[in-house]
Amino acid sequence: MSDNILVLGVGNVLLADEGAGVRAVEQLQHRYAFPPQVELIDGGTMGLDLLGYLDDKTHLFIVDAILSTQPPGSVVIEKLLDPPAYFRQKISxxxxxxxxxxxxxxxxxxxxxxxxxxxxxxxDLSTGIEMSxxxxxxxxxxxxxxxxxxxLMGVEVGAASR
Amino acid sequence: MAKRIVVDPITRIEGHLRIDCEIDNGRVTKAWSSGQMWRGIELILQGRDPRDAWVFTQRICGVCTTVHAVASVRAVENALNLEVPLNAQYIRNMIISAHGIFDHIVHFYHLSALDWVDIVSALKGSPKAASALGQQLSPWPRNSEQEIKAVQEKLKGFVGSGQLGVFAGGYWGHPAMKLSPEVNLLAATHYFQALEYQRQINKVVAILGSKTPHIQNLAVGGVANPINPDSQSTLTIERLYHIKTLIDEIGDFIRNVYMVDVADIGAFYADWTQYGAGVTNYLSVPDLPLDTKGTTFALPGGYIGDGNVGSFKPITSFNDEGFKQGVKEGVKHSWYKGDWDRHPWEEETVPQHTEFQDNGKYSWVKSPTFNGKPAQVGPLANVLCMYAAGHGPTKLYTDGLLQKVSALAKTKVGISALHSTIGRHAARAVRCAVLHDSLLGQWQALMDNIGKGDYATFNQPVFPKGEQRGVGFHEAPRGVLSHWVVIQDGKIKNYQCVVPSTWNAGPRNSKDAPGPYEASLVGNPVADPEKPLEVLRTVHSFDPCLACAIHLLDPKSREIVTVRTTV
Incomplete structure (x- = not known):
């Protein structure tokens, strides 16, 4: 089975940096062209509504604001080995x-x-639509x-056609 | 001696609600409902183009995206006196109905059923007996022993691996849990099936709303779904028939599973018809407009005072003066500057946080009133108003459900039993069935109108100089939602959202009358103050969703429901 990838950006765009994941997906959609095996979704702050988008996916990329002791603006990329358990710790x-x-x-x-x-x-997690x-x-x-x-997964990503 | 408990947070979904109760002799004697976050969407919208407001308002909450989009475009259309083409009304109505069905099913099975159904007890149930019980209750084909056994095996797997997942944190084995292992097992089976059907109905929203989790197809003046029966890229007849298939598939689940489970579980917990009535002034608004101006509706709405169904007064149009004038919000007990009751068009949003003051300010939620009184909103208010208005499907499903409960409980259960914690669940199930009928009706109306050659979906809005004021209301899954806009020279000057959970979760008002959550908790039994399951039952029956009633995420991380006991 070939790879099917969902890039899911989540967050609340009304709360400044909280919407970083959604903004990242918007930029990806705007700047690049993806083959059909890659689906990009702006998930907002939704939960169960997103279930259908996980069907038949081999890879899920979650892009999200996270709570961390690292300084603001840090980027943390991690494979989640036991995701539901992992997310029970407060990270997002x-x-x-x-x-x-x-x-x-x-x-x-x-x-x-x-x-x-x-x-x-x-x-900054205050009310507003501008990120820091x-x-x-x-x-x-x-x-x-x-x-x-x-x-690295062999997926060809091109530039968006203007 | 009186004990005080604090349940914080109380929701399983977004938002942050804190409930304080004083308990004496195993009963709640006093209650406070407090929103613990502040909301400032109004501030974001000031100065913006009114045509864009709905794009922002649908981001207030991840659960209620669609409803804020609908209320927002209606508010701006109301300010401009802009008519909406029939096709656009029908398409919006279908989205509204499908979203409501989705929301009600998820609320019952996934957000509140586990207050009544003991998942751990379900492990001990006999699949054979559960299947026999299911077949006795309804013709649903998926009550087979085989399917029930498979669910039980799955549950055993979760519990055995310590991965309770969404089932973690439940009050399993609590003395207030009364269902037999078989009933618990049957309900658990339907919990899993409901996950499949909520997906199905959500597809209807996705197809009409242009295939993304957030609907994209709304516009002030109509919808952005071009209709062309022959084109591939638009709303085609083929797509419309696909939607019809999805609608048909979920109908059996609502009638033969959801309504039956509510009747069955309700009959076992018949004592809960005695608790949780609270504020029995009921407010709902008419919805699913059937003309371009919003003067006739598929579903009626209005006001009932003091639980007297005979006192029903209808709200008749999007321009109803009684509704426009009747709604006010107060801040005497809310963390905003001053002590006023104002009309939403005249409100300001100036935060003033204090400590939690039992007799002073204690919530970020404002306190709304209708003609000076607190009012309960939600499916119960809606169903009682529709029943009072003589709405056929509502009478049919309500009477049918009450008969079923009466037969199961072996005692006559009348409509007065609906003024209660368990009654809110019954009303939600009735409303779900009514919405399903409506969804089919709106689908047919759209097909018929297209058949007449009418393909219009959008009227261009025009913004005159000067000031216009508008209100958009919508009977959302959690009740009356209204957006209030003041437009000045084509820009938003003021914007207020008076949302369902504000009506229900609001603190005491300017006359110190408690809000619906607060009033409904008084008299509730609490068997074990350390595990206040009964408090959760009553609050969850309202389907609280506080992300929009209040605001912002608490930066401090907290564990799941914590109970602090103070003397």
Whole structure:
């Protein structure tokens, strides 16, 4: 079976850096052209609504703001070996939706076998739609990291046609 | 001696609600409902193009995206007196109905059933006996011993591996859990089946809303779904028939599983018809408009005072003056500057946080009133109003459900039993069945209208100079949602969302009358203050979703439900 990849950006774009994951997916969609085996979704702060998008996926990339002791604007990329358990620790501010989603996916046997977290450490979680400068830079780094990871998997990513 | 307990947070989904209860002799004597986060969407919208407001408002909450989008475009259309083409109304109505069905099923099975159903007890149930019980209750073909046994094996796997997942943190074995292992097992089986069917109905929203989790197809003035019966890229007849298949598939689940489970579980917990009534002023709004102006609706709405169904007063149009004038919000007990009751168009949003003051300010949620009184909103309010208005399908499903409960409980259960914790679940199931009928009706209306050669889906909005005021209301899954907009020279000057959970979770009002959550908890039994399952039952029956009623994430990480006991 060939790889089927879902790039899922999550977060609340009304709360400044909280929306970093969604902003990263927007940039990916805007700047690149992906083959049909790659699906990009702006998941917002949704939970169970996203279940259908996990079907038949071999890889899930979660792009999200994460709570961490590292400085704001840091990027954390990690393979999640036991995702539902992992997400029960508080790492993501809207982990309730995401952890339930993954737990339910596991119950329904549709949890993608490989899950990678592309995390961005936020600085500003106040009301507003502008991200802080360091998180803006981090979003750009994550966009490149996602494209690089796809390249290592043999997925050809092109430039968006204008 | 009175004990005080604090349950914080209380929701399984987004948002942050804290409930404080004083308990004396095993009963709640006083309760406070407090929103622990602040919301400032209004501030983001000021100065923006009113045509874009819905794109922002649908991001307030990850559970209620669609409903904030709908209320927002309606508010701006109302301000401009803009008519909406029939096709656009029907398409919106289908999205609204399908979203409501999805939301009600998920609420019952995945967010609240486990207050009543003991998953660990289900492991001990006999699949054979559970199957026999299921077949006695309904013709549902998936109550087979084989399917039930498979679910039980799956559950055993989770529990055996210590991976309780979404089942972690439940009050398993609590003395207030009363169902037999077989009933628990049957309900657990339907819990898993419900996961499949909620997906099916969500596909309808996705197809009509342009195939992404957030609907993309709305516009002030209509919808952005071009209709062309022959083109591949638009809403074709083929796609519409695919939607019909999805709608048909879920109908059996609602009638033969969801309604039956609510009747069955309700009959076992008949004592819960005695608890949780709280505020019995009920407010709901009409929805599913059937004309371009919003003056006739498939589903009626209105106001019932003091639980007296005979006192029903309908709300009749998107321009209903009684609704427009009746809604106010107060901040006497809320963390905002001042002590006022104001109309949403006249409100300000200036936060003023204090400590939790029992008799002063204690919540980020404002306190809404209708004609000066607190009102309960939600499926119960909606069903009672539709019942009072003589709405056929509502009467049919309500009476049918009550008969079924009466037969199972072997005692006559009338409509007055609905003013209760368990009654809110019954009303939600009735509303889900009503919405399913409506969804089919709106599908047919759209097909018929296209058949007449009408392909219009959008009227261009025009923003005149000067000030316009509008309100958009919507009977959302959690009840009355209204967005209030003031437009000045084509830009948003003021914007307020008065959301269902504000009505229900609001603190005491300016006359110190408690809000619906607070009032409904008084008199509730609490067998074990360390494990206040009964408090959760009553609050969850409202389907709380606080992400929009209040605001922002708490930066401090917290564990799942914590209970602090103070004397």
């Amino acid at each position: 501010p809207h982990q309730i939706g995401l952890s339930e989603l993954l737990a339910v996916a596991a119950m329904q046997d549709c949890l993608p076998p490989s899950i990678t977290l592309f995390g961005i450490v936020p600085r 400068p360091e998180v803006n830079v981090a979003v750009g780094q994550v966009v490149l990291a996602v494209v690089k990871e796809l390249g």
